[in-house]
Amino acid sequence: MASAAEKKLTGLVAATFTPFTPQGEINLPVIGDYIDYLRETQGVCNVFVNGTTGESMSLSVEERKKLAEEWCKRGHGKLEQVIVHVGSMSVKESKELARHAAEIGVDGIAVISPSFFKPKTAGALRTFLQEVASAAPNLPFYFYHLPAFTGVNIPARDVLEGIEQLIPSFRGVKFSGNDLMDFGLCASYSQPSWSLLYGVDEQLLSALVIGANGAVGSTYNYVGCHIKNLMSAFENGDLVQAKAIQFKLQELLKYAVQVGFDVGVNKQLMSEISGLTLGPPRLPVEPCSSAHAQSIKQKLISIFA
Ligand SMILES: CC(=O)N[C@H](C=O)[C@@H](O)[C@H](O)[C@H](O)CO
Numbered sequence: 001m002a003s004a005a006e007k008k009l010t011g012l013v014a015a016t017f018t019p020f021t022p023q024g025e026i027n028l029p030v031i032g033d034y035i036d037y038l039r040e041t042q043g044v045c046n047v048f049v050n051g052t053t054g055e056s057m058s059l060s061v062e063e064r065k066k067l068a069e070e071w072c073k074r075g076h077g078k079l080e081q082v083i084v085h086v087g088s089m090s091v092k093e094s095k096e097l098a099r100h101a102a103e104i105g106v107d108g109i110a111v112i113s114p115s116f117f118k119p120k121t122a123g124a125l126r127t128f129l130q131e132v133a134s135a136a137p138n139l140p141f142y143f144y145h146l147p148a149f150t151g152v153n154i155p156a157r158d159v160l161e162g163i164e165q166l167i168p169s170f171r172g173v174k175f176s177g178n179d180l181m182d183f184g185l186c187a188s189y190s191q192p193s194w195s196l197l198y199g200v201d202e203q204l205l206s207a208l209v210i211g212a213n214g215a216v217g218s219t220y221n222y223v224g225c226h227i228k229n230l231m232s233a234f235e236n237g238d239l240v241q242a243k244a245i246q247f248k249l250q251e252l253l254k255y256a257v258q259v260g261f262d263v264g265v266n267k268q269l270m271s272e273i274s275g276l277t278l279g280p281p282r283l284p285v286e287p288c289s290s291a292h293a294q295s296i297k298q299k300l301i302s303i304f305a
């Protein structure tokens with residue numbers, strides 16, 4: 001994968017779930033099959049490992065390293081890019097994870113804002129990001145904006161101001177917010193080598209209109225093949241078709257939220273759809289019954305039929 005390191009990240013990126021054993025330990029042997037499923041069944045060849053969907057904030061540093069290693073090792077020759085999220089509450093741990101990511105040859109790293117002690121200004125957040133990036137100066141670096149989870153409501157556009165001077169390896173933003181004006185301001189500030197990756201799957205089409213280069217999301221694990229069609233329809237100027245597919249995903253997620261949807265449900269849904277055994281989530285996320293996930297799967301089948 002090292003050769004792909006400077007290839008601009010575009011298209012669909014699956015935010016991966018972390019496989020656990022029934023006892024709640026990370027279950028590395030599942031990852032090889034997971035990669036084959038993404039490639040062969042969904043046509044998705046990029047992954048975002050140890051993010052929100054991967055429950056990174058509930059994992060130990062040691063577990064995060066082992067997971068990153070396994071995704072890299074098994075993905076070699078099969079995946080185009082393996083991006084690893086290395087954000088943490090501790091700048092020291094983040095730097096350790098960034099150094100480790102460089103050693104194992106990932107294609108890029110992403111960092112979310114710390115959220116217990118929150119940066120008060122865009123400048124403080126930039127300094128945090130710069131410090132982490134300095135531990136892996138040759139790795140493409142992405143800022144991960146997820147205000148609903150971090151509670152850090154600094155506009156991403158403000159974070160980007162002058163960031164290319166502080167972080168020469170800066171290559172873009174994974175924007176998981178609903179504020180499309182802020183996203184637009186990021187797009188107009190963006191540079192040719194940057195990737196703007198949108199992360200709210202239910203409104204991807206709007207972000208494509210504004211200039212998203214790609215998308216990172218949890219649902220691409222199991223509806224990637226359909227959302228690829230949305231992206232091609234958009235590229236071909238077929239907005240009628242692109243909207244029809246976007247509306248299907250919205251209908252699915254509306255149903256899922258109505259019956260109950262969190263990362264535990266999402267993970268069980270992926271197990272039911274893919275046949276992979278991803279196991280339970282980790283506390284405080286509660287396990288989801290097979291029946292609950294099956295009802296969402298049935299909805300998905302009827303919507304995308
Ligand atoms: C908070 C979170 O996990 N966001 C994901 C990625 O950014 C999305 O892919 C959502 O899971 C998806 O848009 C469904 O709401």
Ligand SMILES: CC(=O)C(=O)O
Pocket residue numbers: 015016048050051052053054176199216217218
């Ligand atoms: C969904 C997403 O992008 C994440 O898991 O971080």
